[in-house]
Amino acid sequence: MLARRSRWAGRTAPSTRTLGTRELRWLGVLLVAAQLPQAPHLPIWVAVAGLALVLVRVAILRTDPWRPQAPPARIPSWTLAVFAIAAAIAVRQTFGYFVGRDPSVAFLYILVAIKYLETRTARDATLLVCLACFLLMTPFFYSQSLVAALAALPAVVLIGVALDVLAHAQSIATRTFQPGVALRRSAVLMLQGLPLAFLLFVFFPRLAQPLWGLPTDWIARSGLSDSMSPGQISELSLSDEVAFRVEFDGAVPSARDRYWRGPVFARFDGRTWSGMPFGVPDRSTPSDGAIVSYTVTLEPNERRSLFALELPAAPPVLQSGSASGRDVKAIITRDRQVLLSTPVTQALRYTQRSHLAASYPAASPNEGRLLLGLGEGNPRTIAFARALRREVPDDHAFIAAILSKFRDENFVYTLTPPFYDRDPVDLFVFEERRGFCEHYASAFALMLRAAGIPARVVTGYQGGATNRDYMIVRQSDAHAWTEALLDGRWTRFDPTAAVAPSRVEIGLGGALRAGEPLPFLARLDGTWLTRVQLAWDAFNYDWRRNVIGFNRERQRTLWNDWKLDPYAPWQIVLLVAGLAGTWAALVVGGLMWKRRKQERALVLWDGLNRRLARAGLPRHPYEGPIAFAHRAAARWPQFAIAFTAIGESFAALRYGDVPAPREREALLATLKRAIEVLPPPGTLRGAS
Amino acid sequence: MPAARSTAARASWFARWRERALREAPNDVGPIVLRHSRIYLLPTRRGWAIIGTLAMMLVGSLNYSLALGLGVTFVLAGLVAATQLHAFRNLAGLTVAPLAAGEAFAGGTLAFTLALHAGTAARHDISVASATARAGGNVEAGTVLTTTLEVPVPRRGRVALGRVTLSSAFPLGLWRAWSYVHFPLAGLVFPAAEMNPPPLPAGEGGHDGLTRGASDETDLVGLRTFQRGDPPQRVAWKAVARGAGWFSKEFDATGGGGTVTLAWERLPAALPVEARLARLTAWTLAAERAARRFALRLPGTSLPAAQGREQRIAALTALALYPAQPDAPPARKASRRVSRGRNAP
Known part of the structure; x- marks a missing residue:
C-alpha cells in the first residue's frame, strides 16, 4: 500500500493534464516540420489541407486577452470523427481506392492534422508525437535521396523539442522555458545518439523476406516498359533520370559496342510491339566475341528485365537481392533477355559477363517461323517491302537497300515526332519521315517481316557516360533496334544509325539537330554546371550503393570484409552490446568530464575533503571552507600555511566576486599547489 | 535439517x-x-x-x-x-x-x-x-x-x-x-488539542484568574484582543464603552496562581482515551499560555510540576506517545517500524 502510494507521489502529472498554449504551439511546429517532406509526394489538395488545418489551429491559439486563463481553443472531439470520415471519402475519391500505400499515407497525413485540431490533453500530445514519428518515415516510400534524408532531420530535432516542452510543463521545478536551450539540448542528444544509430544500422539484421506483402500500388517508375508503341521511347528520352550505373572490370567497350539489351519484342499488332508472355530459359552459351565483365547497379524500376551488353554470356551473379527478397534468380531466355524472377523494387547490383557480339546463332532453325506476323494495317509499307524484295532477292542486299532508303531519303531523327494515329508505320515512312529510334526500328522490322525475313525489336539503352570510375546510363539513353535472322544467326541492325550515325557514336546530344529539346545532361558541352551535376551524381551513386542499397547481402559482404563471418550470431550480438556499452560509457564519461572542467575548483576541493576524511578529519556539512581550513590548520600546524591558502583561495573562487580570467587562473594554481604540498592521507594521519 | x-x-x-x-x-x-x-x-x-x-x-x-x-x-x-x-x-x-x-x-x-x-x-x-x-x-x-x-x-x-x-x-x-x-x-x-476545552482545573494554593473574579486590579497585566469564549467578567467594558474596540483583561497568574495538576484520573470517567489526551493537550497549552506551573499525571507516566518550554514539550511528548489504542493504526505502525529498524543487527 505504502509503496503504491509512493509511486503515485513520484509520478509526474497525469496524462489527462490540459496542455498549455506553448506546448500546443510547439506541437504545431513539429507537425509542420514532419509534414513538409511528405507534402510534395501527395495530391495537391491533401498536401495543402493537411498543412492548413495545422496552421489554423496554431493561428487560433493566440490567447484571448480578455480571458487569459481560458483553455486553448480547439474543435470539439466529436467533429474529429466527422472530419476523419470526410477525409477518408475524399482520399478514396482522389485515388479511386483506399487500401494501399498512397491513400494510406495521404490519410495518415491529414488525420494527424485533424487530431491536432482536437488535441487537448497530455495523452493527445504523446499520440501526436508518435504520429509525427510515423510521418517522418513515409516520404522514404517515394524517395530515398540524400535530400529526403536531410529533410527529415529538422523534424527529428523538433521531436526532441516537443518532448522537452511537454516534460517542462510537468516538471516540479519552476524554470522558464527557453526555446534556444531546448533546441540545443535536443540537437546534442541526437548527435550523441548518432554513433549508436550507426552501429544499429550496420549490424541490425535485415529480413530475408518481407513479413507481409508489399503494397500493390508500389509506384511504377519511368523506364522501358513491357511493350513499345510509337512515341514511348522518345518521351523517355527527355528524362535525365539514371537507369543504371556500371563499373567495368577491364577496359570500357567503345560507344558503338555498348548496346544494353533489355526487353525483346516479337509480336506486332500494326502499332505496338510486345513481348512473349513468358521467357523460355536457355542454357546455351554463344562463345564468340571478346568477353567483358562488369557490375551493374540498377535503379528500381518495378520490372523483371535486367540489362546486359549484347550478348549476355551467362546469367548474372546477383550481389544484392530485390526488395521482395525471396529466392531471387536470374535467367537468360531463349531470346537472350536477362530476366529476374521478381520485379526489381530496390537498387539491385549484379555482375554480368557478356560477349561483345552483334550476332549469335539462333536456338533452333524453326524459331523464325513465328516471327513473321505483320499485324493490322500499314499496307503501303508491306507492299513497298514486297516490291523491293522482288527486285532484290538477296537478304543482305535487301537490308542494305532499306537502310540506304532511310539514309538517303529525307528522314529526320527527332525527339518530337508527330503523333501517328492510324497505320503509324505508313504515315512515318511515306508522309512525315520524322521519327525517333522506335519508329525506325518498328518500320525496319516490319519491312523485313513483309519480305519474309524473321525480325524482332530489341529495346534497351545505348551508350552511357563515363563519370570517374564508373558509367552512368540514363533514361535518355533509351534506344530500340532490330534483330534479323540471317543464315541461322540473329544479327543486330540499328536503322537509327543509318539516319543519325552520331547517335550511336557520341550519344543523343550529337545526333539531334540544333533546337531540339534535349535533356540537359545529354548535351555535349562540358560546362561547369555539367561537371557539378556529374559530381553530384557520383555522390548519389555512393549514397545509393552504401546507404540505400545496404541490404542483407551487402551487410553480409561487410561482415566478411571485417572478418566477422566465422563468429556465431550470439558472438556478434555480444560484440555489438560491447560497442554500445562503450558508447554509453563514453557519453556518460564525457558528460562528467565536461562538468569537471567547468568546476575544477570544486573537484579539487572535493578531492581534498576526501583525503582529509581518510586522514581522520571529515568536514562537517555545515562547515565553510575557511572554518574547515582553520580546523585542519589547528590539527596539523606544520601545514597551517597550506591550509590557509587552500581555504582562502577556494572561498574566493567559489563565493567571492566573479574574478577576472587571469586572476581566476592564479587562484586555481594556488589552490592546486597548496593541495599538492600536503602529504598523502596515510602520512597525514600519522603526523600531528 | x-x-x-x-x-x-x-x-x-x-x-x-x-x-x-x-x-x-x-x-x-x-x-x-x-x-x-x-x-x-x-x-x-x-x-x-x-x-x-x-x-x-x-x-x-x-x-x-x-x-x-x-x-x-x-x-x-x-x-x-x-x-x-x-x-x-x-x-x-x-x-x-x-x-x-x-x-x-x-x-x-x-x-x-x-x-x-x-x-x-x-x-x-x-x-x-x-x-x-x-x-x-x-x-x-x-x-x-x-x-x-x-x-x-x-x-x-x-x-x-x-x-x-x-x-x-x-x-x-x-x-x-x-x-x-x-x-x-x-x-x-x-494529540490535537480539544476545541473549546473546559477551563484549567483549579491550582493548588495561590489563586485562579477565573475563580478570583475580574475585580482584583493588582494582578492585571494588560489587555488583549477579545476572543470568542472569553468570560464576560474579563471583558474590558470601559474600553468598549469608549468605542476603542473589544478587549479582554489579562491577569498575571504567576504571582498568585499555584501549580496546576493535569491528571488523567481526574477527568470524567466516561471520556474515551483520545478525548482525554486531547483535553490534557489543550490544558497543557493553556497552562503554558498562562505561564503557570503544571504537573502531568498519566497512567504509567508522571511529570513533576514545572514551567516553560521544556515542560510543555515533555508533557506533549508524553501525551503523544501515550500507549495508543487499536483505533490509531498509522502511528503505531510507524513507531514499530522505527523500533524494528533500530533493533536490526
Missing part, C-alpha cells in the same frame, strides 16, 4: 536482496550518495509510447526494405538512448542528507527537511517524494537545495518519514530515473 537451513539462508538472501532493492527499512545513515547500484531507470508512459512507435517503424522499414526508414528509426532510437544516459547522469552523484524532523499536532503537517547536494553537476527537476508528500526542484552545480516534505499527519504518535523516492524525468520525460533512500528520521505528532 540442512534443507531447512538452506531454505532459511535463501530466505535471508532474498530478504537482503529485497532490502537492497527496495530499501524498506530505515537503514540509511548520514548523507547518501546516489550511485548506479541505487538508481533505477524505466521508461515513462510517454517513453513506452515512443519506444513502441519506434518498434513499429523498425518492422515497417525492414519489411519494405526502406534503408532511410531504418535510418530515421535508429537516429530516433539513438536519441532515446542518449536521453536514458542523461537521465541516469542527472541522479548519479547526487548526495542526500537528512536534516531535521519537525513537530506537529495531529491533523496538521509534519515537516521533514532533507538537503540535496548537487556536487559538480547541475541537477534538473529532482522530485523528492515520500508516501504522502512531494517537493523538489533544480539544484545548481555546487549548491545545496534544502527541501521540506510537509507530511500530513492525521494521528498522534511518532511518525517516521519512511522511504523517500528521489526521481526525475529529465531531460525529455521519456525515462524516469529514481532512487530510494530510507533515513531513520521520525517526528513527533502531538
Whole structure:
C-alpha cells in the first residue's frame, strides 16, 4: 500500500493534464516540420489541407486577452470523427481506392492534422508525437535521396523539442522555458545518439523476406516498359533520370559496342510491339566475341528485365537481392533477355559477363517461323517491302537497300515526332519521315517481316557516360533496334544509325539537330554546371550503393570484409552490446568530464575533503571552507600555511566576486599547489 | 535439517536482496550518495509510447526494405538512448542528507527537511517524494537545495518519514530515473488539542484568574484582543464603552496562581482515551499560555510540576506517545517500524 502510494507521489502529472498554449504551439511546429517532406509526394489538395488545418489551429491559439486563463481553443472531439470520415471519402475519391500505400499515407497525413485540431490533453500530445514519428518515415516510400534524408532531420530535432516542452510543463521545478536551450539540448542528444544509430544500422539484421506483402500500388517508375508503341521511347528520352550505373572490370567497350539489351519484342499488332508472355530459359552459351565483365547497379524500376551488353554470356551473379527478397534468380531466355524472377523494387547490383557480339546463332532453325506476323494495317509499307524484295532477292542486299532508303531519303531523327494515329508505320515512312529510334526500328522490322525475313525489336539503352570510375546510363539513353535472322544467326541492325550515325557514336546530344529539346545532361558541352551535376551524381551513386542499397547481402559482404563471418550470431550480438556499452560509457564519461572542467575548483576541493576524511578529519556539512581550513590548520600546524591558502583561495573562487580570467587562473594554481604540498592521507594521519 | 537451513539462508538472501532493492527499512545513515547500484531507470508512459512507435517503424522499414526508414528509426532510437544516459547522469552523484524532523499536532503537517547536494553537476527537476508528500526542484552545480516534505499527519504518535523516492524525468520525460533512500528520521505528532476545552482545573494554593473574579486590579497585566469564549467578567467594558474596540483583561497568574495538576484520573470517567489526551493537550497549552506551573499525571507516566518550554514539550511528548489504542493504526505502525529498524543487527 505504502509503496503504491509512493509511486503515485513520484509520478509526474497525469496524462489527462490540459496542455498549455506553448506546448500546443510547439506541437504545431513539429507537425509542420514532419509534414513538409511528405507534402510534395501527395495530391495537391491533401498536401495543402493537411498543412492548413495545422496552421489554423496554431493561428487560433493566440490567447484571448480578455480571458487569459481560458483553455486553448480547439474543435470539439466529436467533429474529429466527422472530419476523419470526410477525409477518408475524399482520399478514396482522389485515388479511386483506399487500401494501399498512397491513400494510406495521404490519410495518415491529414488525420494527424485533424487530431491536432482536437488535441487537448497530455495523452493527445504523446499520440501526436508518435504520429509525427510515423510521418517522418513515409516520404522514404517515394524517395530515398540524400535530400529526403536531410529533410527529415529538422523534424527529428523538433521531436526532441516537443518532448522537452511537454516534460517542462510537468516538471516540479519552476524554470522558464527557453526555446534556444531546448533546441540545443535536443540537437546534442541526437548527435550523441548518432554513433549508436550507426552501429544499429550496420549490424541490425535485415529480413530475408518481407513479413507481409508489399503494397500493390508500389509506384511504377519511368523506364522501358513491357511493350513499345510509337512515341514511348522518345518521351523517355527527355528524362535525365539514371537507369543504371556500371563499373567495368577491364577496359570500357567503345560507344558503338555498348548496346544494353533489355526487353525483346516479337509480336506486332500494326502499332505496338510486345513481348512473349513468358521467357523460355536457355542454357546455351554463344562463345564468340571478346568477353567483358562488369557490375551493374540498377535503379528500381518495378520490372523483371535486367540489362546486359549484347550478348549476355551467362546469367548474372546477383550481389544484392530485390526488395521482395525471396529466392531471387536470374535467367537468360531463349531470346537472350536477362530476366529476374521478381520485379526489381530496390537498387539491385549484379555482375554480368557478356560477349561483345552483334550476332549469335539462333536456338533452333524453326524459331523464325513465328516471327513473321505483320499485324493490322500499314499496307503501303508491306507492299513497298514486297516490291523491293522482288527486285532484290538477296537478304543482305535487301537490308542494305532499306537502310540506304532511310539514309538517303529525307528522314529526320527527332525527339518530337508527330503523333501517328492510324497505320503509324505508313504515315512515318511515306508522309512525315520524322521519327525517333522506335519508329525506325518498328518500320525496319516490319519491312523485313513483309519480305519474309524473321525480325524482332530489341529495346534497351545505348551508350552511357563515363563519370570517374564508373558509367552512368540514363533514361535518355533509351534506344530500340532490330534483330534479323540471317543464315541461322540473329544479327543486330540499328536503322537509327543509318539516319543519325552520331547517335550511336557520341550519344543523343550529337545526333539531334540544333533546337531540339534535349535533356540537359545529354548535351555535349562540358560546362561547369555539367561537371557539378556529374559530381553530384557520383555522390548519389555512393549514397545509393552504401546507404540505400545496404541490404542483407551487402551487410553480409561487410561482415566478411571485417572478418566477422566465422563468429556465431550470439558472438556478434555480444560484440555489438560491447560497442554500445562503450558508447554509453563514453557519453556518460564525457558528460562528467565536461562538468569537471567547468568546476575544477570544486573537484579539487572535493578531492581534498576526501583525503582529509581518510586522514581522520571529515568536514562537517555545515562547515565553510575557511572554518574547515582553520580546523585542519589547528590539527596539523606544520601545514597551517597550506591550509590557509587552500581555504582562502577556494572561498574566493567559489563565493567571492566573479574574478577576472587571469586572476581566476592564479587562484586555481594556488589552490592546486597548496593541495599538492600536503602529504598523502596515510602520512597525514600519522603526523600531528 | 540442512534443507531447512538452506531454505532459511535463501530466505535471508532474498530478504537482503529485497532490502537492497527496495530499501524498506530505515537503514540509511548520514548523507547518501546516489550511485548506479541505487538508481533505477524505466521508461515513462510517454517513453513506452515512443519506444513502441519506434518498434513499429523498425518492422515497417525492414519489411519494405526502406534503408532511410531504418535510418530515421535508429537516429530516433539513438536519441532515446542518449536521453536514458542523461537521465541516469542527472541522479548519479547526487548526495542526500537528512536534516531535521519537525513537530506537529495531529491533523496538521509534519515537516521533514532533507538537503540535496548537487556536487559538480547541475541537477534538473529532482522530485523528492515520500508516501504522502512531494517537493523538489533544480539544484545548481555546487549548491545545496534544502527541501521540506510537509507530511500530513492525521494521528498522534511518532511518525517516521519512511522511504523517500528521489526521481526525475529529465531531460525529455521519456525515462524516469529514481532512487530510494530510507533515513531513520521520525517526528513527533502531538494529540490535537480539544476545541473549546473546559477551563484549567483549579491550582493548588495561590489563586485562579477565573475563580478570583475580574475585580482584583493588582494582578492585571494588560489587555488583549477579545476572543470568542472569553468570560464576560474579563471583558474590558470601559474600553468598549469608549468605542476603542473589544478587549479582554489579562491577569498575571504567576504571582498568585499555584501549580496546576493535569491528571488523567481526574477527568470524567466516561471520556474515551483520545478525548482525554486531547483535553490534557489543550490544558497543557493553556497552562503554558498562562505561564503557570503544571504537573502531568498519566497512567504509567508522571511529570513533576514545572514551567516553560521544556515542560510543555515533555508533557506533549508524553501525551503523544501515550500507549495508543487499536483505533490509531498509522502511528503505531510507524513507531514499530522505527523500533524494528533500530533493533536490526
